[in-house]
Amino acid sequence: MKKRHLLLVFFTTLLCCGNLLAQVKRTITGSVTDPDGRPIPGASIIEKSTSNGVAADEQGRFTINVTGNATLDVSAAGFEPIEQKTGNSNEVTIILKSVEKAEDEVVVTALGIKRDKRSVGYAVQQVKGSDITIAAPVDVAQGLAGKVAGLNISTSNGLGNASSRIVIRGNNSLNGNNQPLIVIDGAIVDNTPIAQSATTGTDISTTRDWGNYLSYLNMDNIESVSVLKGPNAAALYGARGANGVLLITSKKGLKKKGLGIDYNFTTNFSNVYRFQDVQNEYGGGFAAGLWSANPELPKTKNGEYYLPTLYGGSSYATGGTGIGGYHGSIPGGFYTADIFSWFGASSSWGPKLNGQMVRWWDGQLRPYSPQPDNREAYYRQANETTHNVSFSSGSELGTLRLAATRTDATAVVPNTNYNNTNFSLGSHVIISRILNADVNVAYNQNYRLNTPEIGSNNSWSKFSVYGMSREYKPLEFDHYKNADGSKIDFGAAYPQQEYSRDLFWYFNERNSRLNRDELISTVKLNADITPWLNAFVRTSANLVAEKFETINNTTSGYNGVTGGGYSKELNKNKFLNTDVMVTAHKDNLFFQDFNASASAMYNSYSNKSTGVAGSNGGTFIVPGIYSLGNIIDADRADKNKYNTSERRYEVKSEGVLGILNLSYNNYLYLNLTARNDWNSTLSPDQNSTFYPSGDLSFVFSDAFKMRSSVFSYGKLRLSYGKSANASDPYLLGANYDVSSYGGQPTYSFPNVLRPDKLGFQTSTSTEIGTSLGFLNDRINLDFSFYNILSKNQILAADIAPSSGVNSITFNSGELRNRGFDFTINAGIIKSADFGWNLILNGAKNNNFVVSLADGIKELRIGDIFGDLGVFMKVSPGEKYGAIYGTDFLRDDNGNKIITNVKDASGNVVGTLYKATTKPVIIGNASPKLTGGVGNTFRYKNFSLYGLVDFKVGGDIYSFDHSTAMGSGISPATLKERDGGGLPYTFPDGTTANVGVIMDGYNVDDGKMNDRVVNPIYKYAGSYTGWTHLNRPRSLSVFENTWVKMRELALSYTLPAAIASKTKVFQSLSLSLIGRNLFYFHTTLPDHLNPEAIMGTGNAQGLQWSAFPSIRTLGFSLKAQF
Secondary structure, eight states: OHHHHHHHHHHHHHHHHHHHHHHOEEEEEEEEEOTTSOBOTTOEEEETTSSOEEEOOTTSEEEEEEESSOEEEEEOTTBOOEEEEOTTOSEEEEEOOBOSSTTOSEEEOGGGOEEEGGGOOSOEEEEEHHHHSTTOOSSHHHHHTTTSTTEEEEESSSSTTOOEEEEESSOOSSSSOOSOEEEETTEEEOOSOOOSSOOOSSBOSEEEOOOOHHHHOOGGGEEEEEEEOHHHHHGGGGGGOTTOEEEEEEOOOOOOSTTOEEEEEEEEEEEEEEOOOOOOSBOSBSGGGGTOSSOOOOBOTTSOEEOOEEESOOGGGGTOOSOOEEESEETTTEEHHHHSOOOGGGOBOSOBOSOEEEEOTTSOEEEEOOOTTTTGGGOOOEEEEEEEEEEEEEETTEEEEEEEEEEEEEOSSTTOEEEEEEEEEEEEEEOSSSEEEEEEEEEEEEEEEOOOEEESSTTGGGGSGGGSOTTOOOGGGGOSBOTTSOBOOOTTTSTTOTTTTTHHHHHHHEEEEEEEEEEEEEEEEEEEEETTEEEEEEEEEEEEEEEEEEEEOOEEETTEEEOEEEEEEEEEEEEEEEEEEEEEEESSSSSTTEEEEEEEEEEEEEEEEEEEEEEEEEEESSTTOOSGGGEEOTTSOOTTOOEEEEEEEEEEEEEEEEEEEEEETTTEEEEEEEEEEEETTSOTTTOEEEEEEEEEEEOHHHHTTOOOSSEEEEEEEEEEEEEEEOOOTTOSSOOOEEEEETTEEEEEOOSEEOOSOOOOEEEEEEEEEEEEEETTTTEEEEEEEEEEEEESOEEEEEOOGGGSSSEEEEEOOEEEEEEEEEEEEEEEEEOSSEEEEEEEEEEEEEEEEEEOOTTOOOEEEEEESGGGSEEEEEOTTSBTTEEEEOOBOBOTTSOBEEEEEEOTTSOEEEEEEOBOSSOEEEEEOOOSEEEEEEEEEEETTEEEEEEEEEEEOOEEEEHHHHHHHHTTOSGGGHHIIIIISEEEEOTTSOEEEEEEEOSSEETTTTEEOOOEEOHHHHHTTTSOOSSSSOOOGGGGEEEOOEEEEEEEEEEEEOOHHHHHHTTSOSEEEEEEEEEEEEEEEEOOSTTOOTTOOSSSSSOOSEEOSOOOEEEEEEEEEEEEO
16 A cells, blocks of 8 residues: 555656656757758748747758747748657757649738649749849839749839839730739738829820839838739739739748847949940031031130030121031021921030130130040939848747838939838737737838939930030039029020030929828738638728928029929828638538638728929029928019919729639649629719639649659649729819919819719730649749730820810720740759759730720820820730831832922022821830849859849830930941041032932932932931921831849858857848849940830830939848847
8 A cells, every 4th residue: 555655656746747847948959951951041940839930040050949848840932841849859950851843832812812832723923022132122123123924124214212113914004004003911002103293194205203112112021022913813802903913921020049130231332334325526516517527616806716605607607717606507598497406505516626725614724625424423323221120029929020121322313312211010919719910010201302303304304415515514513503502604604505504503402302101001810710710800001191392492594584493292192901801611521632612801992192282483582491482473573472282082992702712632723703893983883893713723743643753743724814993083074173373273174074984994814824843843834825805995085175175084995915924943953062043034925906996096105295206106906015206208119208408599408308297106115025034053151143134125216316316426427527428518618528328219309319418417307306397206216125134142141150159140141232234235226225214104115314324233231140
């Protein structure tokens, strides 16, 4: 009895000790590798049945505190997850096997739903946040460029925080928005360009770019971006998903080794490096180059050279010497603008730049010599510096991540800078056994000063390549205003530099500012009600406030006093989105391996926008005090005479949807969806639309047991989807536009005839594709072919002004996109010390206009200078992106037609090409093929990454090229002037080998042209820039093919063993980075910028006053503590 009692006490003691041991906290260290011993950085190690977890470092090492003999759940993308028992050992080595199938990975799909990629029957491509930021791009859009098949990205000016145009698989709308929906953690955000008192219409010759949402998004907070391509993938988003979706997932908290603090530092330096080519032999002048072989600068009575005036006749016309003016009398009794275009002060058809001493505007004598670097004076080295710090932690109660980012930057343009401050919170909270919540909050504060104007506005464009004659010296760089703050008037002494002389005043004394505040928050409550039933409620808000202020100090110009101006504007936007979804799922539903899930969802979305603005022009009463009440109008009559405007904008939609997912034996999947939306912007009897979608995925390699060492994976997919676009609000019925003039309210009838009924624009898409894996998934191919038909377009077409309006809005028209895209991912070399991975993507899209409305033959989408300029329009049967302009008029044999220029006596003084009287197609901006090639090389702790992207085909009209040719700035205009022409006798009797015979049939002479004329007729007479002269615009249309070194990054990671010895760092890495480094090939002449566009609208084939190419170099530091 006594022994039995002792044994009971003994075993009870052991049991208690065992229980106590099970509760003891232990520290487990270890490594995660593949079967070849290569480390798996970023692998997730989580204590089973808890949220306690860490991530492996760059060397695959980890440290985790666990309770007792815990079991670890270990997983990593591309590897099979396992459970690892710790036993009694505090050191473990974990080996993960590569997944046997190419698509055993999880991707984020529509509505943030995570699915096995093998089950998805449509194209979705996911990019990790680390791949986006690898070369420190200026924004998310630039970080995606060249990395996603079928994703075309362009920026409007090449500067930091510029807005980007993103198009997936071509344009679905004829003249509406073609950019995808942006969703971040379930919150729908507005990515339209930020506009300050935005103008409407098709004229894109002037624009100011303040960026858009993706310009300001904190990239360091991104976990991944899923690109949902087309209506098939985005049908669940209803009327907002017709153009595809960029689904952004933010980083979440995780228990980490050490303090859980990450710090990233990046600094970049950008410089202009690729200017348009110019000649540096001949200086300013125009008219005199038609009179004499030896034009000279004008002289004073003392025989001293001085700079010519802008206006006035040449002294050669009256038997004198010297240039009287850039524009004046020319041979034949004409005025310059009668025959040639107006190129202002940039014309460089003047004397040889031989160093003649000339009296400049400041009274100093300086040599009349070439200034090859005069454009560089208007640029500076730009710098962008970013600090990002984050804290991440986790426990049994959930996870938390806090992050803060600060970016300060200057631009290559003077007096232009911006800064961004971002704070974010991401948390997963375990409320109970069945309830948990996800919370994401981000606050962005952005400031921007003087985003540059592009196009014809009177600052940036005035110092583009055609704004300076080749002798121009930018002496005003630090001397543009007097001691009292007033602008120096260069009019009397330096009149010919109309475009260049006031630029530094414009830069420094005319300031526009943007202060932008944005709050994005999402709260999602998840409930696992039963093992087969779950639900979530998600609500998100996006609140935006934008404050604009513009100050134009009062100044004077060469032709008299010009007034100053002041304006102020406040815009507020509120976006609310709520989703409620219930999902039931059942495995082995009717028989073994047949699984099903069904979901029902309700969605509510609203957007409310308000704005108020005030402006006044004239003279400031008290200098330095900037307010609407401190400025008097131009006639100095009323200081309270200012203009105000106010706007309101509100949209609401509701939708219901259902989802059915079926699968059999993990190789056959059928997914069906249906959604119905009701939208407030459309007619009550047409504001409801239904759009279904379905996709089928068949993993045939598993079904037929085809897997081998050569062929490792095969999948076929088929999908169909329907989506829609709704109109902007207030396009229905008659209403008045409210504004003010002279301090008095005004009410005006809009110039657009608004219909009584308006319906949805719909898009239907069919896609077939395949995913193949070879050599144990060393090589993986993904290919898709798609066909998208967009019908019932929401159009605004021009009508005769005599009707009382200028345009009418209606539903009609069809647009088709048909093409393919592909991605190849190849792990070419994989070893413990060395690796080489290659990713190649490409896409081809054909975009055709099927039809417009009855009676409407064309629809304009953008122009420069209207009908006699160059514009883009769409017509039935044509490819989208057609560029229209005048072309050479030709005879029946295809010869260019030439006509003579005669004086009053009938003497021929020149010849000119005749152009078509009506615009014709002179090009098409749509590319034939786009793509990118990314290579990553790894050697021990070093890695080298490079991305080359390309665009094949697609045309562009360059107004910069046209102006440089016509004004004599281009090197191509030197051939004849340098003696490579035919003998030619000038009106003053001098001769030179500068003559040219223009190729074509001379209709006035009735034969092939054989007249030798001044070369100015060939260049300035053909490359006209303005609209009063009808000349062939096709001369400046070029195929725009290019191949570019987009990104390059060399990184070194400190070995984990060394980092741990510091007792400070868990990991430490340093990267040298470069972006937009150079072009391997481009088809544009004279170093024109191949990627220069004018805004983010649909008219992407027109270029004017482009920024030169900009190269960025920098370095980054990443540390974990």
